[in-house]
Amino acid sequence: MCGLPGYTPYELIDIVFDNGIVTVIEPQVLDRPRRFSKNELIVIILGLRILSEIHSASNINTDKIEKLITKISALVPTYTSKVSTNINSEFMSDLNRAINHSLKLEIEYTSVSKDETTRRNLLPIELYMLNGSLYLRAIDLDISAERVFRTDLIRINKVGEITNVQINSEQSEKLQISLEVSKSRRIFMERNSSIIQTVKETKNGFKVEVSVSNLQWLKRCILSNSPGIKVIAPAELALEIKQNANAILALYRS
CATH class of the missing domain: 2.30.30 (SH3 type barrels.)
Known part of the structure; x- marks a missing residue:
């Protein structure tokens, strides 16, 4: 199920995703599609332009994508000239x-x-x-x-x-880590969005679930952003990073 916040039968759309194909089970709520904001339209145009570049490089016909870009761009003509994919x-x-x-x-x-x-x-x-x-x-x-x-x-x-x-x-195996990220370290999530699985806002910041194969990199990243990023789970990793942080602080005191 997917749809708008509220999650009543009027906001939800029943879908099935199988082998890259999305099937809408009950499409009646799509009879009146919602109106997109300017920011949402720009994001859609950006995604379509990236798709067009990918498929044109593979010699796949992109006429339908280009027509859709033109149609949506007409709704926000002032902003589309600023949209760039940085991909050639x-x-x-x-x-x-x-x-x-x-x-x-x-x-x-x-x-x-x-x-x-x-x-x-x-x-x-x-x-x-x-x-x-x-x-x-x-x-x-x-x-x-x-x-x-x-x-x-x-x-x-x-x-x-x-x-x-x-x-x-061993290096390619994915590890699931739970982190607590403060609001002041939100840039960590923006720069490393490829490893982030879920984000849940909390009173003090964000609870972030990440999937990584390079654990040493993550350890260095957490230490360099301390105390803005803390490990929630696994407990063994949290303890190891705490011990490393204490060892580093001890060097400053010596």
Whole structure:
């Protein structure tokens, strides 16, 4: 079930999602579609433009998408000129070619949290949208583990061949962590939306469920944002980070 807040039979829509196909079971509430705000329309246009870029690079007909973009853009003509996906066709063509033919990508990736650019060798797996951003799921060949990259932070240097890739299953295994994030550290959620599963607002901030494969990175991130981010579960991780924080503070006192 999905729909608007309120969750009465008038707001809810009964749907089934199977193999990438959404089927509406009881569509009568769709006879009177709701009016979108300007911000919602701009988000829809942005998503459609990204879809158009992805599919055009794959030689898929995008006429219907373009017609829908034109139709929606007419509703907010003042704002659509400012909407940009920061994605070009050549970039998407290289990504799709690498994904479809299992080709290695040599890239430069800018880390927002570390404020640095590093060179990576990747075997791309898939593209997906999450929280308004387009992400690339790939195997980082330098560490033989799966990682996620924001596409607007990627610069492709070279597309090449690749064979015999083995994944480090220990590093690629996803771990579920519960965090308490203060309102002052909300930027953590914005910068790392690819790992966030759920967010629930609380009296003091947010309860955030994350799924990570790189636990060492998460530990460093929590310590660098302390006391704005705390581990709720698992208890073993919370204790380990507390001990590490105390050890760091002891170095300052010595």
